[in-house]
Amino acid sequence: MRIGIPKNACNEARKVRLAYHLPGRAGRGLLAAGCSSGAAEAPADGGETRTVEHIYGESEVPAEPERVVAVSVTSTPVLLSLDLPVVAAGTTGPSALTDDKGFFAQWAETADERGVEALPGPEPDVIVGNGFGADAVDEATYDKLSEIAPTVVYGESDTPWLELTEEVAGAFGAEDRAAEIAKEYEDLTAEAAGxxxxxxxxxxxxxxxxxxxxxxxxxxxxxxxxxxxxxxxxxxxxxxxxxxxxxxxxxxxxxxxxxxxxxxxxxxxxxxxxxxxxxxxxxxxxxxxxxxxxxxxxxxxxxxxxxxxxxxxxxxxxxxxxx
CATH class of the missing domain: 3.40.50.1980 (Nitrogenase molybdenum iron protein domain)
Incomplete structure (x- = not known):
């Protein structure tokens, strides 16, 4: 069995561009259009929310989000694998190992099929970032992003990818899909090990x-x-x-x-x-x-x-x- 995608590979980015540029980060610009002062508002339709824990505390996110934005390029594959409604994602500099938008080649085709745009993209109802790597969201960045929409930041550098997938799944009610991914991985490794x-x-x-x-x-x-x-x-x-x-x-x-x-x-x-x-x-x-x-x-x-x-x-x- 295969979890599979095209066998192209991608270069690990040294610098990741966030559309929501923050003071002290690349670009030194202001937050993208649409930011507000103060904390992000609750969903306008009064829909249900859930409280999720992450590395910077707790956030109240829509129970059924419709526009998930991945500000860390390395958080995108986790969200895509869980079939979450990703509408925009961070990019790295385009190269021979990425597509022309700067999406990593190993998941770029999936992103295109789902209509994922490079940042800034549509206004998010949830923002997701990583707590490690070249595109890490630090606490100051988290505070700024939280003014735009509820923001969650997951993962340290030593968090196994399956564990990270389970954590994100728990935040968005995608536990069944995470279990499927774990089984696919078990089958894949057993086949390859043989x-x-x-x-x-x-x-x-x-x-x-x-x-x-x-x-x-x-x-x-x-x-x-x-x-x-x-x-x-x-x-x-x-x-x-x-x-x-x-x-x-x-x-x-x-x-x-x-x-x-x-x-x-x-x-x-x-x-x-x-x-x-x-x-x-x-x-x-x-x-x-x-x-x-x-x-x-x-x-x-x-x-x-x-x-x-x-x-x-x-x-x-x-x-x-x-x-």
Whole structure:
């Protein structure tokens, strides 16, 4: 079974443009037209509401929202997967890995099919944002957005995507759909795991001209690999350095490529790099068993941030190169 979408991938944005520009953020403009002074008003039709908890407290949202706006581009796939009425979403800078609006390629087709516009879009009755990543909604931003419409902000960097999906589903009464997604994921990982039983040890990472950032078992990628039954490489003492303030990656200097041992190497190529590019960046990679035995592969940029739409893309790629 497949959760599936086109196998294009997308680049993780360094900067995300919010149409509701705020002082101190990109653009330094005023809030988009339609903002009001004071707290957001209750639904004009007097419809039912529900109180939902999120990282900045509680918000009163319509029980059946009609116009959900995702100000964080990375919150959009969660809302789309739950079949919520998303009318507008944040974007990243258009590139070869996005559509012309700046929607991530892995869910852009779904967004287009549902008529999702780039921000600002229609006036929202609910605003949803993420509490982590390049497009995080901080508390000051939350306060400003709450003047436009009830706003909820979910998720920390270590929140598994399925758990985040369940949290958002609980806020909008989409628990049944969240349960379906969980079952789809269970079926997908079981099917893929059956084809990866002989994959051997792996190490997955991003690379820079200075170092490798290797995903740990605590990362979203590491949890996904564990669900697929993959064995993740463990470094000996002194071979890797903890990434300051993060538990999802460790750092390995380019000079210590031998620390990867016998593991197959999986590169999350957020810039579209090829395997040859990594070898040029760190020539001693070519001395590792993975390169000598053609066990070094790119996973595609979709593997950088896992969600409902990227997981099947990455699973298919893993089966293709390791199965």
């Amino acid at each position: 084809q990866l039983e002989d994959a051997g040890e792996i190490a997955a990472m991003t690379g820079t001209p200075e170092k490798f950032f290797v995903f740990t078992p605590e990362s979203a990628q590491g949890r996904f690999f564990a669900d697929l039954g993959l064995t993740q490489h463990e470094f000996a003492e002194g071979e890797a350095k903890a990434t300051e303030g993060r538990a999802d990656t460790v750092e390995v200097s380019l000079e210590k490529a031998s620390a990867f041992g016998e593991a197959s190497l999986l590169f999350v190529n957020t810039g579209g790099e090829e395997i040859e590019d990594y070898a040029k960046m760190a020539p001693n990679l070519e001395k590792t068993p993975a390169f000598e035995e053609d066990r070094a592969f790119t996973l595609g940029p979709a593997a950088f941030r896992l969600d409902y739409y990227s997981v099947p893309v990455v699973a298919d790629r893993l089966v293709e190169v390791l199965g």
